[in-house]
Amino acid sequence: MKILMHILSFEWKILWRSQTLKVLLLVILGAGLYGIYFGKFEVEKQQARIAEVQAEQRQRFDSLLVWAQLDTTLEANRAKYARALMPSGSDYRTHSNYTVVNTPSATAGLCLGQRDLYPVYYNLNITDFARKVNTGELANPMKLLTGNFDLSYVIVFLLPLLIISLFYNLYSVEKEGGTLPLLRAQTVSLFTLLLGKSIIRLFLIWGVGAILLLLGFLLQGVPLAATESGFFRWLGILLAYTTLWALVMVGVVALRRSSALSAMLGLGLWLVFTLITPALINLSVSAAQPLPNRAEVIHAVRTQNDKNWEMPKSYVLNQFYAAYPEYAEVDTTEFYPWYYATFTVLDQEAQALKAVIDEQVQERNAQMARWEWLAPAAWVHERLAGLCHTDRQSQMAFLKEAQAYHEKIKDFYFARLYEGASITLEDLRKLERGL
Amino acid sequence: MLRLVIKKEFMTALRDVRLQVSGAILIVLMLTAVLVGKQGQKQIQTEREKAQSAMYDTWLNQGEKHPHSAAHYGMFAFKPKPVLSFLDVGLDNYTGVSVFLEAHRQNEVLFSAAQDSNGMTRFGEMTAALILQVLLPLLIIFLTFNIFSREREEGTLRLIHAQGLSMRQLLLGKVWGTYAMVLLIFLPLVLLAYLLLDEQSAQLDSHVTGKFLTLAASYALYFLVFVLLCVLISAFAKNSGVSLLSLLGLWIVACIVLPKATSNLADKVYPTPSQFEFRSTIEEKVENGIDGHNPYDARLASLREATLDQYGVGTIEELPVNWSGIAMQAGEEYTDQVYDHEFSKVEQIFHQQNRVSEWAGFLNPYLAVRNLSMALAGTDFRHHVAFARAAEDYRRAFVKKMNKDMEVNHTPGIAFGDYNVGEEMWSSIAPFAYELPRTATILGQEWRSLAALSLWLVALFLGSFVLAPKIPKL
Numbered sequence: 001m002k003i004l005m006h007i008l009s010f011e012w013k014i015l016w017r018s019q020t021l022k023v024l025l026l027v028i029l030g031a032g033l034y035g036i037y038f039g040k041f042e043v044e045k046q047q048a049r050i051a052e053v054q055a056e057q058r059q060r061f062d063s064l065l066v067w068a069q070l071d072t073t074l075e076a077n078r079a080k081y082a083r084a085l086m087p088s089g090s091d092y093r094t095h096s097n098y099t100v101v102n103t104p105s106a107t108a109g110l111c112l113g114q115r116d117l118y119p120v121y122y123n124l125n126i127t128d129f130a131r132k133v134n135t136g137e138l139a140n141p142m143k144l145l146t147g148n149f150d151l152s153y154v155i156v157f158l159l160p161l162l163i164i165s166l167f168y169n170l171y172s173v174e175k176e177g178g179t180l181p182l183l184r185a186q187t188v189s190l191f192t193l194l195l196g197k198s199i200i201r202l203f204l205i206w207g208v209g210a211i212l213l214l215l216g217f218l219l220q221g222v223p224l225a226a227t228e229s230g231f232f233r234w235l236g237i238l239l240a241y242t243t244l245w246a247l248v249m250v251g252v253v254a255l256r257r258s259s260a261l262s263a264m265l266g267l268g269l270w271l272v273f274t275l276i277t278p279a280l281i282n283l284s285v286s287a288a289q290p291l292p293n294r295a296e297v298i299h300a301v302r303t304q305n306d307k308n309w310e311m312p313k314s315y316v317l318n319q320f321y322a323a324y325p326e327y328a329e330v331d332t333t334e335f336y337p338w339y340y341a342t343f344t345v346l347d348q349e350a351q352a353l354k355a356v357i358d359e360q361v362q363e364r365n366a367q368m369a370r371w372e373w374l375a376p377a378a379w380v381h382e383r384l385a386g387l388c389h390t391d392r393q394s395q396m397a398f399l400k401e402a403q404a405y406h407e408k409i410k411d412f413y414f415a416r417l418y419e420g421a422s423i424t425l426e427d428l429r430k431l432e433r434g435l
Numbered sequence: 436m437l438r439l440v441i442k443k444e445f446m447t448a449l450r451d452v453r454l455q456v457s458g459a460i461l462i463v464l465m466l467t468a469v470l471v472g473k474q475g476q477k478q479i480q481t482e483r484e485k486a487q488s489a490m491y492d493t494w495l496n497q498g499e500k501h502p503h504s505a506a507h508y509g510m511f512a513f514k515p516k517p518v519l520s521f522l523d524v525g526l527d528n529y530t531g532v533s534v535f536l537e538a539h540r541q542n543e544v545l546f547s548a549a550q551d552s553n554g555m556t557r558f559g560e561m562t563a564a565l566i567l568q569v570l571l572p573l574l575i576i577f578l579t580f581n582i583f584s585r586e587r588e589e590g591t592l593r594l595i596h597a598q599g600l601s602m603r604q605l606l607l608g609k610v611w612g613t614y615a616m617v618l619l620i621f622l623p624l625v626l627l628a629y630l631l632l633d634e635q636s637a638q639l640d641s642h643v644t645g646k647f648l649t650l651a652a653s654y655a656l657y658f659l660v661f662v663l664l665c666v667l668i669s670a671f672a673k674n675s676g677v678s679l680l681s682l683l684g685l686w687i688v689a690c691i692v693l694p695k696a697t698s699n700l701a702d703k704v705y706p707t708p709s710q711f712e713f714r715s716t717i718e719e720k721v722e723n724g725i726d727g728h729n730p731y732d733a734r735l736a737s738l739r740e741a742t743l744d745q746y747g748v749g750t751i752e753e754l755p756v757n758w759s760g761i762a763m764q765a766g767e768e769y770t771d772q773v774y775d776h777e778f779s780k781v782e783q784i785f786h787q788q789n790r791v792s793e794w795a796g797f798l799n800p801y802l803a804v805r806n807l808s809m810a811l812a813g814t815d816f817r818h819h820v821a822f823a824r825a826a827e828d829y830r831r832a833f834v835k836k837m838n839k840d841m842e843v844n845h846t847p848g849i850a851f852g853d854y855n856v857g858e859e860m861w862s863s864i865a866p867f868a869y870e871l872p873r874t875a876t877i878l879g880q881e882w883r884s885l886a887a888l889s890l891w892l893v894a895l896f897l898g899s900f901v902l903a904p905k906i907p908k909l
Contacts, residue, residue, distance in 0.1 A: 031692075038699060049709045056711070114557075117529075117550050119710060134535075136543055137710045140785045141529035142792070142816060144549065146698040147557055153695070161687065260679050261453065264577055267683060268457070271570070276464070278558030279565060283468065286528075286548070286560060287475030293486050294546040295511055295533040299493065302508055306497070365553045372555065382554045392553050 003188055007196030015200065021166070025208065028162050032154045032212040036219050039109035039150035043220075046108075046120055049137075050101045053121045057099040061432045064096065068425050084428065087126075087417035088336040095125040098431070100405050102398040105389040106222045107229060111152035111381070113390025116144060122402050126413045128343040129406045130301050130350035133399065151216045152384045155238060156377050157274055159209060160245045164266035166201045167249035170194060172259040194253065202246045209238045230387040237387075241380050274377040281371045281378075289364045292357045297350050304349040308342040319345050327418040337418055344410075365392070436600050437608050444612025448578055457574055458620055461566065465624045468561045472521035473631045480516040480639065483532070487513045491866045499855040501845075502837035503763065509537035510833065512826035512867045514544065517813030518636040518643045519650065522628060523564035525814025528556060534823065536830035538837070539767065541774040544823050563624065564808050567654050568801060569690045571617065572661045576682045578613050579665040581675040583906065588675070592908050603903040610659075610666050610899070617658045625651045640813070645874040650811040656888050657804040663895035664800075670906045689801045694792070697802065701791035705784050713781060720773045731766075738765050752847060760842030767834055774827075782820055789816055796887035803887040810881045813871055817880055825869040833864045 015021055067084035070077040082089065089095050101121040108115065119137045147153065171194060174180040183193060217224055217231055224231045252265045308316050320341035321328040327337075372379045385391035412431065416423055448454055490511040497508055513533045520527050531544030549556050559565060586592040595605060629647065636643050665682055672678030723730050742761055743749065751758045789806075796803030809815040845854040878885060 041703075049711060052709060053711050056715070114549075114554060117547070121711070134542075134545055135710065136531070136545060138707055138713055138781055140698070140702065140707060140788050140816070141526040141547075141819065142785070142789050143698045143702050144529040145526055146695045149695050149699050157691070259676055260580070263679060263683065264453070264457075267573070271573070275559065275565075275569070276561070278555055279561035280467070282556055282558065283471055283475070283561040287471045287478065290475075290479045290482050291546075291548055291551050293482070293533070294551075295486065295490070295513070295535065298535045299490065299511070303493070306504075306508060361551045364551075368553060368555050375555070375558070378555045378558050381557075385554050 004192060004196050004199075007188070007193055008200050011197050011200045015204065024162060024165060028154070028158060028208060029212070031149075031158055032151060032215065035149055035151040035154045036110070036212075036216045038148065039112055039216075040220055042112050042116070042148065042150070043104050043109035046104050046115065049120050050103060053099050053101060053123075060096065061428070064428055065425070065432075068423075068428055085423045087413045087421075087423060088340070089126075092336075092339055095127060097123040097125050098405070098409055099123055100402045102395070107217070107220065107388045108390050109220045110150065110216050110234075111384040111388040111390055112148040112150045113152075113385035113388060114392050114395060115390045116148065118395045118398075124402065124406045124409060126340060126343070126410060128301070128346045128350070129403055130297065130347050130354070132406075133402070134298065151212065152381055154212065155209065155241070155384075156381050159205070159242060160270055160274070160377075162208070163201075163205055163242060163245040163249055164263070164270060166205070167198070167246065167253060168262040168266045169259040170197050170201075170249075170253045171256055172253075172262055175256075176259060198246065198250055198253075202243065205242045205246065206239060209242055210235065213238060233387055234384065237380055237383055241376065244376060273375060277371075277375040278378045281368060281375065285364060285368050289367065291364070292360045294357060297353050297357065300353045301346050301350050304346050305342070308345055313338045316341050316345050319348070323348070324414065324418075327414065340414070340417060437604050437611075440600070440605060440608025441612040441615065444582070444609050445615045448613065448616040454574070454578060454616075457577060461570060461574060461620060462623075464561070464570070465563060465566050465620075466627070468563050468566060469521065469624065469628050469631065472524075472562050473628075476516050476518070476521040477633075477635060480635065483513040483516060486533070487511070487867065494864070495858060495861050497861065499857045501851060501854060502840045502856055502860065503538065503759075505856075505861070506538035506834045506837040509535055510830070510864075510867065511535055512822075512829060512869070514819075514822045515639055515869060515871070517818065517871060518632065518640045519646060519812035520814050521631075522562060522650065523808045523812035523814055524560045524562050525564075525809035525812055526816060526819065527814045528552075528560065530816075530819045534826050536826060536833070538763075538834050539770065541771075541778065541827055541830070544819070544826070563628065564805075564812070567621070568657075568805055568808070571620070571658065572686060572690065572801075574620070575613065575617060575658065575661050575665055576679070576686060578616060579609075579662065580669050580672075580679040580682050582609050582613070582666060583670045584672060584675040584678055587907070587909065596908055601903075602906050602908075603900060606666060606670065606899050606903045606906070610662055613662050613666065614659055617662065618655070621654065621658065640871045642871070642874050646811045646813070646877070649874060649878070650808060653804060653807045653811070653885075653888065656892060657800060660800050660888065660891045660895060663892070663899060667895065667899055667902065671902075689799050693795070693799050694802060694805065697792045697795050697799075698788065701788035704791065705787045707784060707788075708781060713777060717773055717777050720777070721770050725773060725776070734765075734769065735762060738762060754847060757842045757845045757847065760838050760840075760845065764835060764838035764842065767831070767838065771831060778823075785816060790883070793881075793883040793887075796884045797890065800888060800891045803884040803891070807881050807884040807888070810877045810884075811874075817877075818872065821872055822869055826867065829867050836864065 063080075064084045067077075067080040070081045072078055072081050079091075083094060083096070099121055102115075102118070104115065116137075116139055119135050122132055122135070124132055169176075174183055183190060213231070213234055214224075217229065217234075222229045222231070248269055249266055252262050252269070255262070255265070257265070316338060323344055369382075372382065382391060386393070412427075415421075416427075490513075494508075494510055497505060500508070511533055514531070516527070528548040531547050533546060534544040535542050583592070586595070596602065600608075632643055632647065640646070668682060668685075669678040672681060720727075721731070724734065738761070739751070739758075742754065742758065743751075746754055746756070748754055792802050793806055796806060806815070810817065840856065840860065841854075844856075
């Protein structure tokens with residue numbers, strides 16, 4: 001034990017004197033800081049986009065609140081008044097929109113994940129949900145392809161390179177430098193010596209990783225202690241991932257090959273784990289299972305829409321009453337009750353098809369996830385994205401939330417529309433608070 | 436003498452077990468990538484063709500309808516999966532694949548594969564491009580890092596020099612010897628990929644052979660650049676270790692770090708507008724006019740005036756033609772102008788962003804070959820825009836036809852429900868067909884990347900010529 005401590009302190013001194021190490025540490029620290037800064041910049045951009053739509057939402061409510069108090073004896077005011085207080089709006093094409101936004105989590109900037117692929121908001125109203133979500137966010141596909149230079153990238157891709165560069169010549173440097181026979185003549189076994197060298201390097205890597213993580217959380221203004229911040233889970237993943245890489249490199253060193261060959265082997269393994277395996281999994285899944293055609297949902301909606309308008313009104317209303325039995329007693333000769341019922345039928349049709357497609361997509365992703373353990377880099381990245389709520393699942397959860405909100409909007413309007421009541425000022429205030 | 440050096444380098448490489456192993460791995464990877472990739476491309480293309488023709492059938496069989504209802508019912512355009520995407524998938528997983536074409540509105544091309552996949556997709560897809568752009572250069576590094584230092588360490592460099600071989604010849608010999616080795620791995624792949632170009636490929640893209648050969652030539656150029664660069668660096672490196680580390684460092688920066696950093700930087704220099712801003716600007720301009728002083732109502736009023744004048748009547752009811760048809764088409768043409776303006780504004784920003792990485796090709800040959808390869812494979816941003824534009828032109832044409840029919844044939848006095856057209860009308864609209872850009876067009880657009888690669892090649896040859904005599908012999 002004493003000997004090991006001695007080796008550790010001696011190795012530490014040698015390491016600390018190395019110019020190359022200082023350069024490498026500076027590079028990784030610089031990359032980490034850039035990653036943190038870039039992540040923060042991207043999240044702020046997302047937040048700015050959200051603020052933009054929320055400001056418009058605010059403006060819309062302000063208008064509605066003013067319109068609701070207009071003097072309707074004046075002809076010019078009537079349409080606005082109707083728009084604000086009639087459940088059916090002022091005419092069948094204009095509806096009040098309500099915005100639902102996907103706010104990034106506090107740690108979203110550390111692992112930007114999949115958020116750049118999806119819209120940050122949806123505008124919903126009393127009409128159908130299906131067509132409202134056919135939007136995207138503007139993004140240059142080239143940027144999506146090359147990906148984000150965030151902290152998770154530095155940890156998943158660059159940190160292992162640092163590990164490789166620290167470990168690859170653990171043994172060969174002694175052999176090639178001619179110090180190996182000297183070492184062998186010592187009472188300390190070569191194993192203990194290499195163990196000491198490995199441990200000190202692993203500690204160094206852990207230290208660098210932990211510093212980067214601390215900097216990341218602090219510079220993004222995330223409190224470490226808060227359980228939802230996930231700092232300790234990040235730390236756990238980081239330690240496990242770097243240890244895995246250290247073990248891989250110890251395996252390479254154990255082969256006792258020359259520095260050049262060890263470096264090549266290390267880099268080759270890095271390629272296998274971070275690039276080749278995920279790419280092969282992606283290739284096989286995309287060749288074996290083409291994605292279902294989501295345009296089918298748009299087609300189903302338009303076909304249903306045609307049918308709704310062609311068939312007698314009872315066609316729509318009967319389906320509507322099945323979903324909303326509480327409104328079965330309404331006057332069916334009126335236009336609006338039928339008109340808004342058509343959207344419910346559209347959504348039902350779309351939802352049924354979408355569920356089938358989602359299932360296929362889910363199955364395909366499960367296929368991919370089944371092989372994830374072969375690609376530790378992808379596995380780690382997916383876990384980090386999960387911790388930051390920036391993965392695909394989080395987006396699906398948001399979509400569900402948006403759909404539930406849409407139901408609330410409908411319930412709110414339908415309760416008044418089908419009872420023949422109008423909206424009150426108090427109702428508008430309730431809407432303003434978010435139902 | 437030169438031929439001897441080439442042969443010697445080639446044979447040494449061929450006999451090296453490490454290179455035999457890594458070369459074999461590369462070849463197996465490439466075979467997998469090409470064969471599986473081709474099968475995948477074929478399957479996806481078949482599905483899209485099926486979807487395209489099924490959707491066209493629904494258009495034909497939509498029954499008797501008012502032409503404007505048909506315009507609302509709409510059509511679909513599916514993006515063909517480019518033939519050479521099996522060699523370079525490029526942006527294909529990040530761009531939408533289909534667009535709904537309907538009256539009044541230019542929709543976006545939706546449903547990218549990445550949106551439907553979990554995070555693993557972001558790690559890239561194994562295609563020939565990935566192997567040729569990233570992995571093969573690594574093999575070149577392994578072939579060349581000690582190509583000079585070994586001879587120096589073994590003392591043979593002086594012997595060779597003493598035999599009358601100039602350093603220039605020696606350097607070139609080593610370059611061509613290594614390059615021959617690279618071609619030995621590369622050319623069978625080219626042949627295999629060429630044999631995989633089947634009937635479906637030729638149908639989809641009649642210029643595919645030209646594109647394929649240009650693509651292969653670009654890679655051949657890229658490898659030569661890389662070989663030259665590596666041999667030069669290793670010629671001046673202090674020893675094998677330094678040579679290897681600096682080459683690997685260079686590779687990591689050029690192939691892993693810089694591409695990401697470049698497009699992140701480009702997004703910063705030319706910020707992408709938000710979807711919200713984009714959509715609200717369109718709405719605002721349709722409502723209040725492109726210049727902000729020509730609101731919808733005023734546009735409609737002046738159109739009415741002009742139409743009444745044209746037919747010499749006093750009221751809409753007296754017109755011999757359908758006023759709604761005229762108004763609708765005029766509205767359509769006005770929104771088209773707005774769409775053209777706003778869509779091309781966003782496209783311009785993306786082009787500006789991409790141009791940063793095109794110029795960066797002069798600093799980093801990896802970027803040059805990446806951009807060139809994507810463009811020739813038909814999977815770059817320009818191809819996406821070309822498809823979106825073709826789909827939009829198609830939309831405008833069929834909507835116009837519906838409006839025109841309504842204007843002429845749905846004469847005043849006939850109620851909305853009483854004027855319907857049927858299959859004859861629907862089949863007068865030909866199915867959507869999109870012709871992929873020609874090779875010359877692509878090369879014209881990608882001149883920066885092409886120039887960057889050529890410049891690298893010329894500069895490196897010149898550099899070797901000038902620097903070769905200065906290579907340390909001890």
